[in-house]
Amino acid sequence: MANLWQKLTQHDGNGWWNLPHGPSNELNPPYEGPIGGAWLGNLWRTITHGNVSHAGVGFYWLVGFVLAVITLVEVWLFTVETLGGWFIPILLFLSIGKFVGVVAYFMHLRFDHPMFTYIFTASMIGGILIFSILLVLSENAGTPVLF
Amino acid sequence: MMWAFLGSDVMFFGVFIATYLVYRGKSLVGPYPSEILDIPITSVSTFVLLMSSLAMVLGLHYVKEGQKNKATLWILVVVVLGAVFMGFQFYEFRTFAHEGLTPRTNIFGTTFFILTGIHGAHVTIGVIWMAFMAYSSHFGQLRQDNALDLEIAGLYWHFVDIVWIVIFTVIYLISASDGPPAGVGPTMIHG
Numbered sequence: 001m002a003n004l005w006q007k008l009t010q011h012d013g014n015g016w017w018n019l020p021h022g023p024s025n026e027l028n029p030p031y032e033g034p035i036g037g038a039w040l041g042n043l044w045r046t047i048t049h050g051n052v053s054h055a056g057v058g059f060y061w062l063v064g065f066v067l068a069v070i071t072l073v074e075v076w077l078f079t080v081e082t083l084g085g086w087f088i089p090i091l092l093f094l095s096i097g098k099f100v101g102v103v104a105y106f107m108h109l110r111f112d113h114p115m116f117t118y119i120f121t122a123s124m125i126g127g128i129l130i131f132s133i134l135l136v137l138s139e140n141a142g143t144p145v146l147f
Numbered sequence: 148m149m150w151a152f153l154g155s156d157v158m159f160f161g162v163f164i165a166t167y168l169v170y171r172g173k174s175l176v177g178p179y180p181s182e183i184l185d186i187p188i189t190s191v192s193t194f195v196l197l198m199s200s201l202a203m204v205l206g207l208h209y210v211k212e213g214q215k216n217k218a219t220l221w222i223l224v225v226v227v228l229g230a231v232f233m234g235f236q237f238y239e240f241r242t243f244a245h246e247g248l249t250p251r252t253n254i255f256g257t258t259f260f261i262l263t264g265i266h267g268a269h270v271t272i273g274v275i276w277m278a279f280m281a282y283s284s285h286f287g288q289l290r291q292d293n294a295l296d297l298e299i300a301g302l303y304w305h306f307v308d309i310v311w312i313v314i315f316t317v318i319y320l321i322s323a324s325d326g327p328p329a330g331v332g333p334t335m336i337h338g
Contacts, residue, residue: 057208064201068194075190078320088321095316099195099309106204107305123154127161134165 031055063105149299153293153306160310163265164317167258172325177333180318180325183248185239192235192313199228200308203277203301210294215284222297224280225304229274236267244255255325257271257317266314274302 074094077083083090103120206221240260243249250260280300283289289297 057205060201060204060208064198067197067201070192071190071197074316074320075186078186078323087331091316091320095312098312102200102309102312106308107302119150119154120157123157126154127157128159130161130165134162134169139207 060106063101067098068103070094070101153302156306156310160262160266160313163258163262164313167262167318170258171253171322172328175328176253177251177327178243178246178248178255178257179327180322182326183243183246184319184323185242186319186323188235188239189315189319192232192239193311195228195235196232196308196311199225200226200305202228203304206280206300207294207297209303210284210289210297211291213291215287216229218289219281219284222277222284226274226277226281229270229277229304229332232272233267236263236266236270240264262318266307266310269310273300273304273307277304 074091077087077090077094080087202224204222206218206225209215209218209221240263245254247258248259251259275301278299280289283296
């Protein structure tokens with residue numbers, strides 16, 4: 001379990017996510033492929049980076065395309081009336097996917113110094129806590145209608 | 148420093164989004180979200196903002212590669228797409244006001260305009276910042292050795308994008324079918 005945790009979260013895990021070992025400002029750090037595993041990572045890099053390990057133009061276009069497709073799917077789901085209670089969870093899931101896509105790849109957080117990940121993650125946790133506390137308090141406070 | 152600022156902004160927007168959700172469906176008078184939100188138009192503006200993030204990262208890529216003209220072009224695309232997004236928001240606000248929804252109309256109007264208005268202010272600041280970056284790139288002041296300046300501006304721009312991803316999902320898609328509370332009739336919309 002500890003090994004799995006290390007692979008998933010630590011920057012020197014060299015596991016599924018293959019995060020770079022070197023300093024964040026190193027040019028073309030190895031193992032930047034978003035999918036782990038040597039053969040799969042190499043294949044991915046060849047397709048998206050033109051066999052260069054650092055993210056290239058093709059990679060960014062691909063991420064942009066995926067984000068656009070997710071937005072189209074969201075709008076399509078809006079027109080589907082048979083989803084019922086699944087509507088909100090599915091939308092939230094897709095929204096988180098877009099959020100992670102922009103933060104990890106466009107904001108380069110995935111390739112950056114671990115400290116920035118910790119700062120941003122801590123803030124996210126703080127924001128979600130405030131968010132949750134406000135919702136719970138409002139539920140317990142009845143229905144304060146102002147106007 | 149920028150990451151710390153973005154961290155504080157996460158909590159800032161978190162409070163406004165939570166406030167919107169706390170008061171969701173509690174307006175006693177209309178117009179209600181189901182009567183006024185225009186999902187197709189907002190979808191287009193969301194797409195525009197997403198593509199501006201793509202242009203941003205391409206601009207940074209070309210600055211790092213020392214290709215001045217391509218870098219300037221893509222940063223200008225960011226400025227244009229950001230301005231288009233602001234145009235959509237202006238159109239939306241004007242349409243809503245015309246149909247009777249202002250920040251003073253009901254609690255939906257108050258929470259909606261505050262949240263989207265503050266986001267719009269962020270976009271406006273970002274567009275001005277990017278315009279300066281495009282100017283710097285065109286005149287050779289933004290180079291490979293100080294590409295970090297654009298990277299920091301880019302972090303801000305992408306953050307504005309991810310906040311909109313959340314706003315679009317929570318306010319527009321999830322709340323779009325919200326009507327009047329039980330026992331309250333629908334609104335007669337003007338125009």
